[in-house]
Amino acid sequence: MDTPTLIGLYRDMWLIRAFEQGLEREFEKGNVPGMLHTGLGQEATQAALAHHLKASDTFFPDHRCHGINALAQHRYGGDGERIMAELFGKATGVCSGKGGSLHSADPNVGNFGDNAVEGSYMATVLGVALAAKIRSQPNVACAIIGDGTVGRGEFHESLNMAAIWDLPVLYACVNNGYAISMPVGEGHASADIVDMVKGYGIPTRQLDGNHVIEAAEEVGEAVEHIRSGKGPYFLEFKTWRWQGIFAGEFRPEAEVKYWREDHDPIMLATEALAERGVSQSELYTVEQEVKELIEEWISFAMESPSPDPAKATADVYVGWEVATR
């Protein structure tokens, strides 16, 4: 990977981090309604995926994917602020505030939206991929799933069907070690999700999801494989989320230290860039630019109007109006 590319990924990771930290701050102030799950700590995985997905590809983000949503929106739509506005439930959001954190979508940038029934889109992704195959389009359909989500039966139905039909599906499993409070090794027959994939004859790789260089290179290979018509591919990213559970941190202290201090994806990238001779100040500038951008997005979201009440009853059906009160 060349240095400009790495600097780009560094910027992307900072965009994700600043987005989530800004969001967290506003959530605590009460400006963001509903629930909040952040992708803090998982920036390298998301940046690596976003790096290789085109606007003509499709991704199904999960509940921690504000970052990848924002990156795609910023890159292909030029309006990343509309992801922020969606989370604030505003009229300017990508779904006019109807979807929120768990259902932000914009097909123009490849974002097909989360399904907050975790993992249901392991089934939906098949259809997007099948359509691409029928139409001979070299598109990738990517499902981003957590380790916990792997517990769902659709995991099997999806892998099996993608395998028998050679569908262009990229399974991106973000193994951050826990599903809420359930450690991956207790919730699954194997703590290594790839073990449960082997029987399907789908190429699988397990990788360090916090090393953005490795992650981006592996995603690149997977995407190349899929685009060239060779069928599905399964990537397991080992990573870790900063956000604990409700009652606070419950994970072992050494684990917390390892991931937050010794294995922070941005720090790892900073080190790699330093080795290549990129100056601290150049990186600092990148960081500051991105942070300012995010503050602009937050202001945009804050200042945006609430959705028109008529939106509440719009688009239930295409062919019918529904009654108002």
Next chain:
Amino acid sequence: MDTPTLIGLYRDMWLIRAFEQGLEREFEKGNVPGMLHTGLGQEATQAALAHHLKASDTFFPDHRCHGINALAQHRYGGDGERIMAELFGKATGVCSGKGGSLHSADPNVGNFGDNAVEGSYMATVLGVALAAKIRSQPNVACAIIGDGTVGRGEFHESLNMAAIWDLPVLYACVNNGYAISMPVGEGHASADIVDMVKGYGIPTRQLDGNHVIEAAEEVGEAVEHIRSGKGPYFLEFKTWRWQGIFAGEFRPEAEVKYWREDHDPIMLATEALAERGVSQSELYTVEQEVKELIEEWISFAMESPSPDPAKATADVYVGWEVATR
């Protein structure tokens, strides 16, 4: 395996075959309502399973399991005719005719009933097994599933949960090569179901389901493993069903010949018994006895009364009556 045991299995296989052939005959005459799926051709697998399951064990039969249902009922209840009567929808049936072919159950003989939503009991079996584990009972909970049924998401949820909790579940997968018209290798990532099981760390065996000696020995080992508290076990029986699909036979001629003529489980057992010096006439006597028994069961079923109409509204709830017309 000693010769008396093998003769016993031979008898069991004939019981299954005679049961199904008698049933088929009566179905064609219009005496058996609803749909009919038979286990013809799969007698060795069913006899092998029934041989090792005690009344205190549990099995969930599938739609081709009239034979194992009848064997268990005959052996532990002394009233195999009540399985026949159930299929005729009669008051004397094990469920008073309310369940029929797809829902015949008698917990006293270990038969917990089919769920005609194929494979749903891959989830249910977990609970029976968990109860045995909590109560420290050395019971086996067995789910008999077809190769097609493996397509269901519950396959994954069940294997995973049985694995993490070390539950005493015996998965008996009857791979007869097809799910209605779908060949196993086209419906699944692998034509060998065991491949998809490997990732769960559950011991698996694939075996010839038409060789009753091999099948019974393998079932014995699996049951022994489970009873001794070592957790779940997965058996894949390669076999073949005589019954085609609606429009008649669609499978290749050579395949039909192989399974029906060269690999008939009863013929294979006959040969093995002949090698051990058991006379043709002794075997003929066994066959005739069983056939007579089945005709008695059919007469019993035919002569039994229809269920009391009051049964139609009984047992919807334990705590409430439901309205009649």
Next chain:
Amino acid sequence: MTDTDTVPAKPARRERKPRQSDKVRKTSFTQALNNALDLAMAKHDEMFVIGEDIAEMGGDFGVTKGLFNKYGGERVRDTPLSEAAIIGTCAGAAMVGMRPVAEIMFADFLGECYDQIVNNVAKMHYMFDGQFTAPLVIRTACGGGFGGGPHHSQSVEGWFLNVPGIVIVAPSNPVDAKGLLLASIDSDDPVLFLEHKALYRSRAEVPPDYYTTPLGTAAVAREGSDVTVVASMRMVPMALAAAEKASEQGVSVEVVDLRTIRPYDADTVLSSAAKTGRVVVANEAPKIGGLGSELSARISEECFSELSGPVVRVDGLDTPIPFSVPLEEVVLPDEAAVSAAIAIAAQY
């Protein structure tokens, strides 16, 4: 098996001919559906058909027969027993502009893909602010009366009645079956298309061309002035037969065939109810929480001053469907039950 030949807007009284020649001349419900699929495949390049055993085998009930040979495996696609993945596949394909038609072999199996239908298919147009549509059709065989037992006999419209975003279509005869299926495939809303198994062999003269029966419109299957019977699917031929008998006793019965269950044609239902002032609502599903409750409530509220007496409901009993035929007969409503309800209503 019931034999009907009602046409969408107006009922044409059937000429009684020898059964044999009927069969030669007329088209079965199954064939009408098959013909609709064929015409739609030819019209919509973006359409594909998917389900278990629907390709070479032509489906458990023969509805997809011949399509595989004509359109090939890419557009007529067999699946494993993976109902959630079947509907998920349709949903995803619909999101990118395809027009999938799924077959779920028995309606009872919709439980397997309930989440996909209710939380994904029915909501995606709304929750993503109109950015996606879900123009898919889920065809499925429902209903009892053939000894199918508790998992092959259910009437499932009640499972989806309270779910905004889904369209539920329920034809009662071959002509509507074809027109409604074509309209469902043309529609940009997701449709749950219910095919009552007892109707598959019913026959009628079905126009060979491409025509659509508008979704959301009920049909007055028979005009009358004393009592209205609102029915759908298999209850329609029963209602028509009961109406015929009632007319012999001097009671003039209007039969409204709902055809679309959600969103239903309240105008037609309410104007018939207001006209006669005496209403019977007939459904095969259990009474509590069923379509009959919805219709009875709506009619009772909106025709409060026009009603001469309470709405009378005929339904299945509040039980699962038992296997044994004599028990099933106790549980399911029959023509006699409809007649009895008409007699009660007529007295008001």
Next chain:
Amino acid sequence: MTDTDTVPAKPARRERKPRQSDKVRKTSFTQALNNALDLAMAKHDEMFVIGEDIAEMGGDFGVTKGLFNKYGGERVRDTPLSEAAIIGTCAGAAMVGMRPVAEIMFADFLGECYDQIVNNVAKMHYMFDGQFTAPLVIRTACGGGFGGGPHHSQSVEGWFLNVPGIVIVAPSNPVDAKGLLLASIDSDDPVLFLEHKALYRSRAEVPPDYYTTPLGTAAVAREGSDVTVVASMRMVPMALAAAEKASEQGVSVEVVDLRTIRPYDADTVLSSAAKTGRVVVANEAPKIGGLGSELSARISEECFSELSGPVVRVDGLDTPIPFSVPLEEVVLPDEAAVSAAIAIAAQY
């Protein structure tokens, strides 16, 4: 958050005290449920609790807090995200005489285990001729009003209303929550136990001992003579508040808290309706095909001559639940909507 302290049979008017001391003295809905589970675990050796994050973590809403420490991991069991397997496990365990209580974190996820509930749990007692019972309880958090969006806010009783064999329980206050949960666990029928999220923090004086509130019995939460409001869950405190306001305008409102939705207490509902002759039915779920339809139909049919005017329904709009709070407020019914309905009914 609503604060209620109605008791099962008769309403005790709340003494207004400073909020702070209220909290010290009274028990929350969540705590009442937690206490019920604790008492039931102690009573029933055969009971276990199962679900996602319910052990060490105590559940997403804290309802199972402390049980793991007290009863251990064998009886308080965390699972992976496998809703079908969770309910399957309960069903199987119930078949051999255990008494499982499952937590499905959000009611919206019941779609994942719909087949298990509808085709297995609800039918097993019937289809196997009474040889099995399914004494399991499925606890789940339902309802909107907190910006949870389309997959965390649904009222799901309509999904199960047309399903014979299942019991649906829906408490409106902490006292009933405890008594109904204990009755549900004691019951040999399978219970879907709905916990409205907006009620979790409501508080009341809850008796500390083991008591049961009989399933299938409604409560007259407030007596009145002019208008009856039939409600459940969160609509009950809204109805009580609206009733209070109506009384200031001289309209005497009776509030019936359904408590059990299936099979529901028709006697209490119908006798109140017959008494007042003016009825409002209030539900959070969409109107079409919902509980309101069932109640309105039943009341309209059985109280035909007693009704002064049509039943008035207050419901959620026929839409999914949008994320944005101002939109959600449009969709969900509020106290003002109940008041408006009372005003309409009172005029008849």
